[in-house]
Amino acid sequence: MRQHPHAISRKDIHRLQGRLERRLRRPGLIVALLGAGGRGLAERRRIAAALQRRGIVALIPEDALPRTLSPSLAEEALLLDPSVSLVFLRVESWGSATELGQLRANPSVALKLRILVPPEHHPLHWRAGGYLADTYLTHLATYGHVYAVDGPRRVRLPSADALIPILAERFRQAKALDKLSNDFYTK
Amino acid sequence: MKGVKPLRSQDAKQLVVLTALDHPLRLKAYRAIRESPGLSFNAIARRLGAKTGLAAYHLAVLKASGLVDFRYVRRSKETSSYRLTDMGELWYRRLFGPDDIPAGTTGPAQRRGRLKTDG
Numbered sequence: 001m002r003q004h005p006h007a008i009s010r011k012d013i014h015r016l017q018g019r020l021e022r023r024l025r026r027p028g029l030i031v032a033l034l035g036a037g038g039r040g041l042a043e044r045r046r047i048a049a050a051l052q053r054r055g056i057v058a059l060i061p062e063d064a065l066p067r068t069l070s071p072s073l074a075e076e077a078l079l080l081d082p083s084v085s086l087v088f089l090r091v092e093s094w095g096s097a098t099e100l101g102q103l104r105a106n107p108s109v110a111l112k113l114r115i116l117v118p119p120e121h122h123p124l125h126w127r128a129g130g131y132l133a134d135t136y137l138t139h140l141a142t143y144g145h146v147y148a149v150d151g152p153r154r155v156r157l158p159s160a161d162a163l164i165p166i167l168a169e170r171f172r173q174a175k176a177l178d179k180l181s182n183d184f185y186t187k
Numbered sequence: 188m189k190g191v192k193p194l195r196s197q198d199a200k201q202l203v204v205l206t207a208l209d210h211p212l213r214l215k216a217y218r219a220i221r222e223s224p225g226l227s228f229n230a231i232a233r234r235l236g237a238k239t240g241l242a243a244y245h246l247a248v249l250k251a252s253g254l255v256d257f258r259y260v261r262r263s264k265e266t267s268s269y270r271l272t273d274m275g276e277l278w279y280r281r282l283f284g285p286d287d288i289p290a291g292t293t294g295p296a297q298r299r300g301r302l303k304t305d306g
Contacts, residue, residue, distance in 0.1 A: 016205055055202030
């Protein structure tokens with residue numbers, strides 16, 4: 001590639017970035033926003049705009065990746081790259097629930113996952129049963145970060161007495177099933 | 188949000204842009220697109236020497252930061268063609284200077300002066 005004779009280098013960019021981060025007291029951050037299409041996509045776009053106003057790069061795969069590429073290839077690279085710090089997944093459909101299963105299978109992605117679910121599917125805020133609530137409970141016990149959003153104002157809040165045994169017991173089950181492949185959690 | 192001072196709009200924009208460009212492949216892609224507007228995805232991936240998925244991810248960061256955009260064109264088959272946005276062009280000039288600056292007038296001091304990060 002032809003280079004401008006006085007082009008600044010990546011080192012210069014890195015130095016500028018470091019100086020800016022120190023002045024603003026905020027590091028640069030890249031996050032991914034995954035979820036359903038339709039209204040879900042409109043909501044993610046609003047959230048992405050709000051994050052950009054905070055100086056955070058927010059990636060929405062449907063907008064940022066061209067449809068001419070295989071979404072699975074590009075999304076895998078996106079989620080695995082260490083510069084993507086957080087992956088927010090709003091589970092609103094069976095499609096996104098399936099996506100959750102795939103994401104959780106990779107421990108390096110699972111650590112970055114922040115899962116947003118309706119309260120009626122959250123294992124701690126509702127007397128929910130079924131496959132999804134069970135999956136959320138395992139994720140909560142092993143990695144944390146399963147949040148109830150956008151539900152009725154009154155949701156059940158578990159007591160510490162109830163919460164700690166539930167999480168400890170589920171963690172133990174996951175450990176017994178060798179579901180925890182990350183050393184950090186198995187020591 | 189409590190306890191977090193909001194960023195000024197220009198600081199937020201600068202943080203987004205520098206976060207996006209602070210990576211060798213993304214910087215290379217940004218410059219390649221500036222040099223050849225309308226470059227196809229495959230051509231960029233070749234220039235980066237990166238696998239398709241990785242190239243797509245880095246271009247997605249540039250797109251999300253508002254520096255580049257793509258549109259679909261149909262050649263033998265549909266493909267995506269990338270170019271800098273107006274904002275991307277503006278930042279290119281801020282970072283690299285206008286193309287027609289004669290050599291010798293853009294030494295390191297002047298280059299450093301183009302983009303002030305100290306407010």
